[in-house]
Amino acid sequence: MSETKETTLTAEREKRRGLMALLHGNRVFRSLFRHGLPDTNRNRALATFSNFFLHVQPVKVRLRAIKFTQTFYLGGLSLVCFGTLTITGILLMFYYHPSVPRAYEDMKDLQFVVSSGTFLRNLHRWSAHVMVALVFLHMVRVFFAGAYKPPREFNWVLGVILFVLTVLLSYTGYLLPWDQLAYWAVTVGANMAKAVPVMGEDIRFLMLGGTEVGENALIRFYVLHCVVLPLALTGVIALHLWRVRKDGGLHLPPLKGKGGEGDR
Amino acid sequence: MTTKQRTFTPAESEDARQIPVRVAEVQEDERFAVEDRDEPKVMSFPHLVLREAIALLGMSLFLVLLSLFADAPLEQIANPAMTPNPAKAPWYFLGLQELLHYYPPLVAGVLLPGLVVMALIQIPYFDVNLKREALWTAPRPGRATLVLLVAFAVAFLFNVAAHNTVWPIIIPTVVVGIIMALPGYLGAHGRLLSWLSSRSIPFYVFFWFLSVAVVLTVVGTLFRGPGWALTFPWREGIY
Ligand code: HEM
Numbered sequence: 338m339s340e341t342k343e344t345t346l347t348a349e350r351e352k353r354r355g356l357m358a359l360l361h362g363n364r365v366f367r368s369l370f371r372h373g374l375p376d377t378n379r380n381r382a383l384a385t386f387s388n389f390f391l392h393v394q395p396v397k398v399r400l401r402a403i404k405f406t407q408t409f410y411l412g413g414l415s416l417v418c419f420g421t422l423t424i425t426g427i428l429l430m431f432y433y434h435p436s437v438p439r440a441y442e443d444m445k446d447l448q449f450v451v452s453s454g455t456f457l458r459n460l461h462r463w464s465a466h467v468m469v470a471l472v473f474l475h476m477v478r479v480f481f482a483g484a485y486k487p488p489r490e491f492n493w494v495l496g497v498i499l500f501v502l503t504v505l506l507s508y509t510g511y512l513l514p515w516d517q518l519a520y521w522a523v524t525v526g527a528n529m530a531k532a533v534p535v536m537g538e539d540i541r542f543l544m545l546g547g548t549e550v551g552e553n554a555l556i557r558f559y560v561l562h563c564v565v566l567p568l569a570l571t572g573v574i575a576l577h578l579w580r581v582r583k584d585g586g587l588h589l590p591p592l593k594g595k596g597g598e599g600d601r
Numbered sequence: 602m603t604t605k606q607r608t609f610t611p612a613e614s615e616d617a618r619q620i621p622v623r624v625a626e627v628q629e630d631e632r633f634a635v636e637d638r639d640e641p642k643v644m645s646f647p648h649l650v651l652r653e654a655i656a657l658l659g660m661s662l663f664l665v666l667l668s669l670f671a672d673a674p675l676e677q678i679a680n681p682a683m684t685p686n687p688a689k690a691p692w693y694f695l696g697l698q699e700l701l702h703y704y705p706p707l708v709a710g711v712l713l714p715g716l717v718v719m720a721l722i723q724i725p726y727f728d729v730n731l732k733r734e735a736l737w738t739a740p741r742p743g744r745a746t747l748v749l750l751v752a753f754a755v756a757f758l759f760n761v762a763a764h765n766t767v768w769p770i771i772i773p774t775v776v777v778g779i780i781m782a783l784p785g786y787l788g789a790h791g792r793l794l795s796w797l798s799s800r801s802i803p804f805y806v807f808f809w810f811l812s813v814a815v816v817l818t819v820v821g822t823l824f825r826g827p828g829w830a831l832t833f834p835w836r837e838g839i840y
Pocket residue numbers: 408410411412413415416472473475476479482484485489492493494495496497499500503574577581586587588589
């Protein structure tokens with residue numbers, strides 16, 4: 338190869354690297370991300386492997402496993418909703434007092450006083466509804482894929498726990514605006530708890546901190562909704578994702594012609 | 602310094618340096634994490650990370666648009682003295698609330714939801730479920746009739762315990778029973794029938810659960826008004 342051709346090639350390559358290379362050469366950037374430009378397989382591996390947020394995932398994945406139609410990304414999309422809910426939830430907490438009638442007045446303030454308050458509340462509310470639906474659909478997808486079968490049986494159990502926690506989070510949040518919708522939906526639910534044989538009344542009392550839905554119930558639901566349940570959900574999600582890897586990555590049907598006919 | 606004769610006694614220690622002699626035991630073991638198939642692989646970075654970023658942005662965009670165009674409901678301040686009619690829970694509970702219309706609270710609010718959660722948890726541990734063999738390999742009218750009878754019996758049993766006729770359970774139960782039995786009578790002719798015939802019993806059981814849950818939720822959400830009476834969303838609107 339002639340020398341000029343070689344220099345043109347290198348120049349060409351340098352041009353392609355351009356800004357990214359500059360960034361990856363920067364000392365501050367390098368202190369954050371220790372690997373070089375991800376244009377070699379080694380650096381791409383490091384990009385996954387040496388990153389706290391990405392290292393949950395394997396360095397290489399089977400092509401079939403990341404196809405949209407394999408999972409419809411339902412688990413991941415549930416996670417996006419949970420992230421949105423966490424962020425908007427924290428912002429809402431800045432404006433919210435769990436007391437009667439202040440809680441309701443805070444809703445009115447969000448609507449008429451706080452900048453983008455309505456948008457903030459909408460985002461929190463709709464993300465919650467969408468999350469319940471997505472988690473349920475994720476469960477349905479996992480069932481029809483047969484992905485609950487050994488060795489993934491315990492991850493399915495963790496999933497059922499996640500589903501129950503998700504619904505409980507939604508339910509406890511429902512009371513917080515302290516409007517008619519909130520009050521009566523929670524009353525219907527609390528009356529169901531009363532039907533538990535023998536301990537029904539006691540369970541209801543424990544739930545509400547009294548004999549009817551009032552300020553004690555509001556503070557209990559508030560603490561459950563903003564502290565206890567989100568922490569529990571975060572913990573179980575972490576376990577769930579860790580188990581996905583430890584159970585051998587996503588469940589895939591056997592390749593055609595390699596025995597088996599897939600899941601029925 | 603004197604050199605002491607070291608004596609070795611068989612012992613176990615978690616610190617390998619403490620006991621310099623080791624005995625290796627070869628044990629059969631399996632790690633699912635290393636399960637490998639010889640099939641095409643790609644680097645997670647950028648292939649998976651890029652897809653995840655697109656999913657994140659797409660979902661965020663969807664939620665933002667939804668929140669820009671639809672407002673979260675806010676009614677009057679809570680008033681224990683004024684019961685709205687109907688008093689409805691959020692949509693994902695309306696299947697349960699619909700059940701309350703047919704069964705005593707103990708059955709609708711405690712027994713059935715408890716059983717559903719327990720049934721979901723046991724799915725991977727219940728042996729019969731795991732093989733997922735095709736229900737029909739050849740037409741078997743006798744067995745198809747049995748399937749139909751079981752579907753009718755289940756629908757009947759759900760109805761005996763109720764104080765109103767539970768159409769939202771009876772109808773999906775019978776429909777799923779018919780779909781399940783069809784390939785047993787007709788054989789696997791055509792794409793649809795051959796697909797149905799190769800489904801397994803667990804598939805049909807879950808499909809039945811799903812149908813009942815969806816029908817109950819839809820009826821409770823769209824078709825119930827004051828006094829939990831039947832309403833039609835296109836006539837009376839949604840309560
Ligand atoms: C907060 C709720 C949940 C989150 C954030 C979540 C997240 C995820 C993610 C990100 C995956 C990777 C693959 C995929 O997206 O499908 C996954 C897989 C899985 N999930 Fe969930 N999940 C949740 C609830 C559930 C529920 C309710 C179930 C079942 C009852 C479940 C059972 C499973 C199983 C068995 C797998 C492995 C699937 C396979 O190997 O193909 N998860 N989950």
